[in-house]
Amino acid sequence: MFLLALVLFIALLTFVLYYPLSLALGSVVVVAGLFALTFVSPWMWLLLLPAAAAVVVLNLTDVRRKLLSDPAYHFLQKAMPPMSVTEREAMEAGTTWWEKDLFSGRPDWKKFVDIELPQLSEKEQSFLDNEVDELCSLIDEWQIFEDQDLSPAAWEYLKKKGFFGLIIPEEFGGRDFSPYAQSRIMSKIASRSVTAAVTAMVPNSLGPGELLMKYGTEEQKNRWLPGLADGSEIPCFGLTGPEAGSDAGSIPDIGVVCKGEFEGQEVVGIRLTFSKRWITLAPVATVVGLAFKLHDPEGLLGDSDKSDYGITCALLPADYPGIEIGRRHNPGSPFMNGPIKGEDVFVPAEWIIGGPAMAGKGWRMLIECLGAGRGVSLPALSTASGEMSYLTVGAYSRIRRQFNMEVGKFEGVQEATAEVAANGYTLEAFRQLVTRGLDGGAPSVMTAMAKYHATEMMRTSVNHAMDVVSGRAIQLGPRNFTAFAYRALPVAITVEGANILTRSLMIFGQGAMRCHPYLFDEVQTLQAEDEDKAKEAFDKLFMRHLGHVFSNITRLKLFSFTCARFSPTPVNADDFSKVWYQRINHMSAAFAVAADVALGVLGGDLKRRELLSARLGDVHSQLFIACSILKFHGAHPRTAEEDAHAEYALKQAFHKAQTSLQAFYANFPSKFLGWAFKFATFLWGSPYKAPNDSDIRKLGGLIMEDTSVRKMLAGYVYMNHNPEDAVGRVESTYQLLNDLGDVWHTFSRAQAKGELEGDTLDERLDDAVAKGVIEQADVEPLKTYDARRYDCLLTDNFDKL
Known part of the structure; x- marks a missing residue:
């Protein structure tokens, strides 16, 4: 009993x-x-x-505090390193969204069901179908490469049609488009030209426009926004420099508050000394946003007790005396990029964005405005590259034959092309959920995930494309449809926070503070000045935190034992998605427990354990990616082709999450705890397997077919059928092959087996008709296709280099 x-x-x-x-x-x-x-x-x-x-x-509160929460308070107060003002502002900046549910270990699927993927408005769709298409028709990436600049016609069209004012409200002459519309526009441009896309991206991401809209004075908005909207003003933003790249908070540029002469009058102003590097659009900019550290030694801003204000942002005309815009950098892609310098440049204090009242608040402003670059622009460029890799590599691997067989049918090639196919599908799904999340704010953790993982998927897909297309992709020229995306990879990986630091420091580092239900509030109590009130608040938070931990441990054990089979799922989950939602329940609980164990054991030292932090960030990110795939898959009618893409992508996501979590356990400082929680998480072994050979063969075959997925992805990019265009040449040839049906395959097989006689194609075609291999009506289409096929394989050559 x-x-x-x-x-x-x-x-x-x-x-x-x-x-x-x-x-x-x-x-x-x-x-x-x-x-x-x-x-x-x-x-x-x-x-x-x-x-x-x-x-x-x-x-009993008094007893509990004496025996439990007060000792924990004092221990953590000593263990936790002090939080700097910059760190605090970074942690407080931005919002949270679905990524917070995943961090909690208890995703609210009712909330997830209510999330609707974004849709374009009528105005946005019209702009995409007309102005963006027209711009793409004006762009020739090879000519841009040779000229090292966009054509005058393209520059004029970008300005005239409001491409630089997509985020600016209509009252100032802008387009006021949604994050999703901005992403779709940038993707379509990027599918034609990375250089043109980067040129259009910058004014609509981390630039003066967004800062002015959110923080600018009415006078500043009226002065600058109309010009930014109609392209008469070209903006750039000076943030990074020789000693401040991803660690933008360490900028050495200085502004000292003093009195000086401006327009014939003595005013309170700022004497600036700065040296900026890698500033996109700087060589053509007419207005410069500038970040610097502000000092007010004389208290001229009104607070005699405060001299160091910290990072501040100001807006200056590019031709203002003392500003020196240097020669261009060469980032590999020929978009405008260069240095900006200034020494003892005196500007009125009123030129601080938001006026003097916003002095010292620049870091938070910048963190909150990074969302557009991280969540919209760079993922848009990555999605375009992923989708173009899908379309061009899929077509080329069917057109190109080796050893009497399409190269796309070799299993070694399919290992690459299957991942290209899965990444193309995942990137679109990821983009749609991320831009939906940006509708209600700027979730800093989600956008860091988007920046890192989208650009890494881009890197993988483009590298695979180079491998499959091989020598045809290596030789530069107007026929090359892959090389320019490859050349742009380092830019995407490096800007808006280098990927290494984004992964190892930001995703989990910020995620722990912003997404954990209790941690940030607990840390604030540890640093509060009134200790009695802080202990009282900490006691309540600490007890809730303990309940949260034990609840997640219980859920984890139950999910591991039952494989989460009975865990809740969205009410609209079908037979395909239900098991995947249950797996998210399992891994979300495992991640939440691992995060709390790491925070509890390592405390502030976790910030220095970047490898552990990165692995936890990977788990969190892959769960978000899995959710995006399921949401995207559920938004379309079920087809076998889309099921295959989604299943492959989900297997990838879960296997990556599992591998990262197992590596976290294996390298945890306490070997016993690492083993114990690994056993608790994966009771029956490693349940999440990578795609197997059958999956690879299936998706490696589907990428060569004109499926519903291919048609869907083609709708998100700029495609043409011009046989003289780099992409159009491959696409039009591929469509000719599709129109032939099985005829080309039948003829090629008979030719390879030596069943046809003749030294020329014409002779072998005549013999094939005579032997009943093909019909007479097939001869001319086969001749046309063969000529186009051969032309598709040729690379450019030049008299001189």
Whole structure:
């Protein structure tokens, strides 16, 4: 009977922790349940008495604080490193969204069901179909490469049609488009020219426009926004420099508040000394946004007790005396990029964005405005490259033959092309969920995920494209449809925070503070000046935090034992997606537990354990990516082709998350805890397998077919059928092959087997007709295709280089 009573008690405790009840209610349920179980077995008194004592300690506030929360407060206060003003501003900046649910270990699927993927408005769709298409027709990437600049016609069209004012409100002459529309526009341009896309991206991401809209004075908005909207003003933003790249908070540029002469009058102003590098659009800019550290030694801004204000942002005309815009950098892609310098440049204090009242608030402003670059622009460029790799590599691997077979049918090639196919699908799904999240704010953790993982998927897909297309992709020239995306990779990987630091420091580092339900508030209490009030607040937070931890541990054990088969899923989940949602429940609980264990054991030292932090960030990110795939898949009618793409992509995401979590356990400083939680998480071994050979063959075959997925992805980029265009040559040839059906395959097979006689194509075609291999009506289409096929394989050559 004791074993039965013990099993019933474990079930009761599991219920209490799985559905986290309030401390008082949970205590009553546990004690009452144990008391009832003493009638089943008197031995349960051995559990009831210590449980009752624990309940008393936990529910009497003074006793609890003395024995538990106050000691924890003092221990953590010593263990946690002080948070700098810059770190605090970074942590407080931005918002949170679905990534917070995943961090909690308990995703709210009712909330997820209510998330609708973004749609273009009528105006946005019209702009995409007309102005963007027209711009793409004006662009020749090879000519841009030779000229090292956009054509005058393209520059004029970008300005005239409002491409630099997509985010600016209509009242100032802008387009006021949604994040999704901006992403779709930039993707379509990027599918034609990375250089043109980068040129259009910068004014619509981290630039003066967004800063002015959110923080500028009315005078500043009226002065600058109309010109930024109509292209008469070209903006750039000076943030990074020789000693401040990803660590933009370390900028050495200085502004000292002083009095000086401006337009014939003495005014309070700022004397600036700065040296900026890698500033996109700087060589052609007419207005410069500038970030610097502001000092006010004389208290001229009104606060005599404050001299160091910290990072501040100001807006200056590019031709202002003392500003020196240097010669161009060469970032590999020929977009405008260069240095900006200035020494003892005096400007009025009113030129601070937002006026003097915003002095010292530049870092938070910048962090909150990074969302556009991280969440819209760079993922848009990555999505375009991923989709173009899907379309061109899929077509080329079917057109190109080696050893009498399409190269795309070799399993070694399919290993690459299957990943290209999965990445193309994933990038579009990821883009749509991220831009939906940006509608309500700027989730800093989500946009860091988007920047890192989208650009890394781009890198993988483009590298695979180079491998598959091979020598045809290496030789530069107007026929090359892959090389320019390859040359742009370092830019995407490096800007808006280098990928290495984004992964190892930002995603989990910020995620722990911004997405954990209690951690940030706890840290704030640890640094509060009023210790009595801080301890009182900490006690409540700490008890909720403990309940959160034990609840997630319970859920994790239950999900691991049952493979999460009975865990909740969205009400609209179909037979394909239900199991994947349950796997997210399992991995979300595992991630939440791992995060709390890491924070509890390592404390502030976790910030320096970048490898552990990066792995936890990978788990968090892959869960978000999996959610985006399921949301995107569920938005379309079910087809076998789309199921294959989604399943492959989901297997990739879960295998990556599992691998990262296992590596986290294996390298955790406490080997026992690492082993214990690995066992608790993966009770039956490693459940999430990478795509197998059958999956690879299936998707490697589908990328060569004109499926519904291919047609869908083609709708997001700029495609043409001009046989003289780099992409159009491949696409039009591929469509000719599709029109032939099985005829080309039948003829090629007979030719390879030596069944046809003749030294020329014409002779072999005539023999094929005579032997009934093909029909007479097939001869001319086969001749046309063969000529186009051969032309498709040729690379450019030049008289001189």
